Amino acid sequence: xxxxxxxxNISEGRRLDVISxxxxxxxxxxxxxxxxxxxxxxxxxxxxxxAGTAAGLTAGIPKLFEGAIAAIDLRTHKGEHPRxxxxxxxxxxxxxxxxxxxxxxxxxxxxxxxxxxFGLPVYLYEDASSDPARKNLExxxxxxxxxxxxxxxxxxxxxxxxxxxxxxxxxxxxIGARMPLIAYxxxxxxxxxxxxxxxxxxxxxSSGGLRFVKAMGIPLEDRGIVQVSMNLTNxxxxxxxxxxxxxxxxxxxxxxxxxxxEIVGLVPSAALTQTAEYFLRLDGFSSGQxxxxxxxx
Amino acid sequence: xxxxxxxxNISEGRRLDVISxxxxxxxxxxxxxxxxxxxxxxxxxxxxxxAGTAAGLTAGIPKLFEGAIAAIDLRTHKGEHPRxxxxxxxxxxxxxxxxxxxxxxxxxxxxxxxxxxFGLPVYLYEDASSDPARKNLExxxxxxxxxxxxxxxxxxxxxxxxxxxxxxxxxxxxIGARMPLIAYxxxxxxxxxxxxxxxxxxxxxSSGGLRFVKAMGIPLEDRGIVQVSMNLTNxxxxxxxxxxxxxxxxxxxxxxxxxxxEIVGLVPSAALTQTAEYFLRLDGFSSGQxxxxxxxx
Numbered sequence: 001x002x003x004x005x006x007x008x009n010i011s012e013g014r015r016l017d018v019i020s021x022x023x024x025x026x027x028x029x030x031x032x033x034x035x036x037x038x039x040x041x042x043x044x045x046x047x048x049x050x051a052g053t054a055a056g057l058t059a060g061i062p063k064l065f066e067g068a069i070a071a072i073d074l075r076t077h078k079g080e081h082p083r084x085x086x087x088x089x090x091x092x093x094x095x096x097x098x099x100x101x102x103x104x105x106x107x108x109x110x111x112x113x114x115x116x117x118f119g120l121p122v123y124l125y126e127d128a129s130s131d132p133a134r135k136n137l138e139x140x141x142x143x144x145x146x147x148x149x150x151x152x153x154x155x156x157x158x159x160x161x162x163x164x165x166x167x168x169x170x171x172x173x174x175i176g177a178r179m180p181l182i183a184y185x186x187x188x189x190x191x192x193x194x195x196x197x198x199x200x201x202x203x204x205x206s207s208g209g210l211r212f213v214k215a216m217g218i219p220l221e222d223r224g225i226v227q228v229s230m231n232l233t234n235x236x237x238x239x240x241x242x243x244x245x246x247x248x249x250x251x252x253x254x255x256x257x258x259x260x261x262e263i264v265g266l267v268p269s270a271a272l273t274q275t276a277e278y279f280l281r282l283d284g285f286s287s288g289q290x291x292x293x294x295x296x297x
Numbered sequence: 298x299x300x301x302x303x304x305x306n307i308s309e310g311r312r313l314d315v316i317s318x319x320x321x322x323x324x325x326x327x328x329x330x331x332x333x334x335x336x337x338x339x340x341x342x343x344x345x346x347x348a349g350t351a352a353g354l355t356a357g358i359p360k361l362f363e364g365a366i367a368a369i370d371l372r373t374h375k376g377e378h379p380r381x382x383x384x385x386x387x388x389x390x391x392x393x394x395x396x397x398x399x400x401x402x403x404x405x406x407x408x409x410x411x412x413x414x415f416g417l418p419v420y421l422y423e424d425a426s427s428d429p430a431r432k433n434l435e436x437x438x439x440x441x442x443x444x445x446x447x448x449x450x451x452x453x454x455x456x457x458x459x460x461x462x463x464x465x466x467x468x469x470x471x472i473g474a475r476m477p478l479i480a481y482x483x484x485x486x487x488x489x490x491x492x493x494x495x496x497x498x499x500x501x502x503s504s505g506g507l508r509f510v511k512a513m514g515i516p517l518e519d520r521g522i523v524q525v526s527m528n529l530t531n532x533x534x535x536x537x538x539x540x541x542x543x544x545x546x547x548x549x550x551x552x553x554x555x556x557x558x559e560i561v562g563l564v565p566s567a568a569l570t571q572t573a574e575y576f577l578r579l580d581g582f583s584s585g586q587x588x589x590x591x592x593x594x
Contacts, residue, residue, distance in 0.1 A: 003592055005588075005592070035591065035592070051592050095588060095589065095592060096589060096592075180588060187580075240573075240577060241576070241577070244576075244577050258578060259578070260578045260579070260580035261577050261578055261579055261580065262579060262580050262581060262582070263579065263582060263586055265586065266586055266587070266588040266591055267586055267587060267588060268587075268588045268589070269566065269570075269587050269588065269589045269590075272569060272570050272573040272574075272587070273566075273569050273573075275572070275573035275576060275577060276537075276569040276570075276572035276573050276576075277569075279538070279541075279572060279573075279576040280537060280538070280541050280558050280572060281555060281556070281557045281558055282557070282558055282559065282560065283484075283557035283558065283559050284559060285559070285560060289560060289562065289563055289564055290563070290564060290565075290566050290569070291302075291392065291477060291563040291564060291565045291566065292392070292393060292565070292566045293566075294332065294563055295300055295302070295332070295348050295392060295393075296593075
């Protein structure tokens with residue numbers, strides 16, 4: 001069965017009854033599973049990790065909007081995390097048996113539906129974006145809920161769907177499709193923070209590096225070493241092995257060794273498989289050869 | 298749900314009605330799936346690839362014995378592949394959510410059951426073996442059906458279960474548990490067969506190499522290159538990356554490059570994951586971090 005991951009972020013991280021009510025609503029939808037709910041009181045924000053079919057998500061996500069819009073009022077919302085709306089951001093992520101264009105189509109259908117039903121402005125982002133200038137979440141969200149009315153008054157910030165002004169209490173939502181993120185860190189056998197920062201600058205897209213790498217150099221003070229801390233935003237086009245090799249080479253320039261690397265949280269199986277393929281120089285390998293995949297058919 | 302693979306080899310590869318009848322019998326068993334059936338007329342042998350739970354296999358495998366013993370008579374059987382019995386060999390292979398000791402226990406239970414029910418001598422092999430001298434299938438099968446009565450007359454070849462003499466028409470069976478095999482080949486950028494043979498000798502267990510490697514050097518004549526052709530019989534203890542690195546180093550000694558490698562057939566996901574872990578120097582990685590595994594829970 002095709003599987004799509006969906007990770008809605010809502011602007012409520014304190015009222016646990018509201019959050020568990022929304023989770024219950026989602027759990028009752030056939031074809032949809034709630035894998036995880038993380039709430040942060042300081043951010044005043046919750047992140048739901050869902051997995052489902054296109055049909056399950058088409059049925060469930062509007063129910064999440066309905067519940068969140070009824071319960072959350074951005075006019076009185078305080079929290080450290082930037083946000084634009086009650087349902088702040090909803091990415092759809094292709095996992096198995098589903099393509100990115102299918103996730104983009106799903107994002108657009110659901111965006112059009114909730115915009116009409118709730119009178120809510122919706123911006124499309126990442127792979128679902130219709131405008132290269134409105135691809136990044138950070139750009140769309142800049143100014144936050146408090147600056148939204150002024151922002152929307154500019155023609156460049158007319159929403160993709162829904163009214164041309166904010167929803168009074170729910171602001172606006174950002175809906176889109178993206179590849180799975182990999183949180184990937186490489187630890188260096190040195191305490192020289194300048195080396196980690198220089199390597200981060202060399203490999204990240206924003207300063208001339210690899211297209212789908214975000215990186216920064218940070219100290220791991222308890223261990224007396226430094227880390228190149230990264231988000232890989234498209235492992236198909238910027239694979240982990242290339243990132244690892246490039247960091248290793250850049251580190252050599254400073255006489256520094258790579259100590260180890262780590263994956264924080266989840267990683268798609270294909271990202272590991274492509275790494276094995278690369279290092280073993282595997283010829284003609286297909287994911288259909290993976291025993292567990294064959295057994296699951 | 299725990300998954301065990303089972304790959305029975307039966308001594309019939311020509312009468313397709315017999316083979317498809319056995320496959321039908323297995324397909325009707327709940328908790329058991331028939332993934333593949335390969336028949337070879339020259340070998341006069343068929344290989345069933347099954348996946349199931351312990352309960353499904355406990356119910357299904359005796360039915361396979363019943364059908365095969367009724368249909369196959371080793372006294373008139375001819376074929377190029379060595380064989381000892383009508384149901385020649387039955388390995389149980391731990392795949393997911395099941396341990397090797399559990400597969401060993403399953404092999405022993407089923408072996409005892411079919412030995413009693415059909416009056417059939419059964420030898421245990423590989424991880425299920427009770428005697429280090431009777432671990433390898435080749436040793437147990439040496440002499441074949443035609444030499445079985447003489448072999449069983451020796452005290453060292455008393456069976457693990459069943460009568461002390463062959464079944465008149467069905468001979469004996471070999472039942473056990475083993476790790477999944479990986480058929481792994483490494484191609485060298487040379488036409489020097491002696492180099493492939495020397496590398497094969499260096500890395501295989503039988504001549505002093507790695508414990509779970511079987512290897513030979515062969516020419517790929519149409520391509521004008523040579524290959525180190527291998528079976529990896531326990532990828533957990535002798536991992537693919539170590540085999541690859543060792544072949545690469547040995548090749549360097551002869552001034553030869555590794556061109557590519559290939560996996561023939563299926564490979565357990567964990568064998569690829571451990572390879573990625575090694576080359577990326579991944580610290581603290583757990584298979585629970587694989588997205589698809591999390592989603593399948």
